[in-house]
Amino acid sequence: MPFLSPVDILLVAFACAPIVYFVRSRRATSNTPASTEKQGEPKSIMQSARDDLAPPKADPFTLDELKQFDGSDDSKPIYVAIKGTVFDVTRKRDTYGTGKSYNLFAGKDASKALGMSSLKAEDAISDYSELSEGDMKTLNDWHDFFSKRYDVVGKVIDLPPHAKPTSTSNL
Numbered sequence: 747m748p749f750l751s752p753v754d755i756l757l758v759a760f761a762c763a764p765i766v767y768f769v770r771s772r773r774a775t776s777n778t779p780a781s782t783e784k785q786g787e788p789k790s791i792m793q794s795a796r797d798d799l800a801p802p803k804a805d806p807f808t809l810d811e812l813k814q815f816d817g818s819d820d821s822k823p824i825y826v827a828i829k830g831t832v833f834d835v836t837r838k839r840d841t842y843g844t845g846k847s848y849n850l851f852a853g854k855d856a857s858k859a860l861g862m863s864s865l866k867a868e869d870a871i872s873d874y875s876e877l878s879e880g881d882m883k884t885l886n887d888w889h890d891f892f893s894k895r896y897d898v899v900g901k902v903i904d905l906p907p908h909a910k911p912t913s914t915s916n917l
């Protein structure tokens with residue numbers, strides 16, 4: 747193959763620039779909370795909000811019934827409850843399934859751990875009565891995050907009195 751002259755190299759670079767820009771911008775947006783993200787906010791590694799969620803359901807679950815949806819049985823969905831709202835996170839089995847990073851939240855109401863940003867099993871409980879104001883905000887932000895990304899399939903009916911479902915869950 748003959749050597750390219752400096753002029754040839756410049757021509758090739760100019761010809762490729764639009765293609766490279768297009769591919770890079772597609773990659774940059776594919777991981778961000780799509781159109782709900784405000785202009786100028788940092789790119790997020792979190793999954794985007796969805797616009798294809800099913801209408802929320804209000805099926806009743808006891809904390810004990812929730813346990814079977816912890817990802818240990820591939821034939822069953824995986825549920826995570828936050829402040830009594832039960833979310834179907836099955837499509838993220840690679841995140842919530844057995845042995846995966848966030849399996850400790852699966853099959854239970856793990857409000858306290860989410861509020862505390864804790865990955866300790868002992869914190870993955872529904873009693874969030876001791877959370878600080880800041881941690882309560884974190885917990886409510888997680889509720890909001892899940893509400894925009896996962897179908898609501900029901901509500902926990904036997905939460906202790908301190909942890910009734912939020913008004914935003916409206917179930």
Ligand code: HEM
Nearest residue numbers: 791792793835838840841848859860861862863864865888
């Ligand atoms: C070094 C610390 C951490 C790193 C590097 C990290 C990384 C990540 C990444 C990459 C994701 C996106 C995963 C995906 O979309 O599949 C994610 C999501 C998440 N993280 Fe973390 N994380 C950290 C700590 C924590 C802690 C302490 C908590 C405890 C509350 C937490 C809770 C979550 C939750 C609930 C999600 C949402 C998963 C979803 O999309 O449903 N993370 N994290």
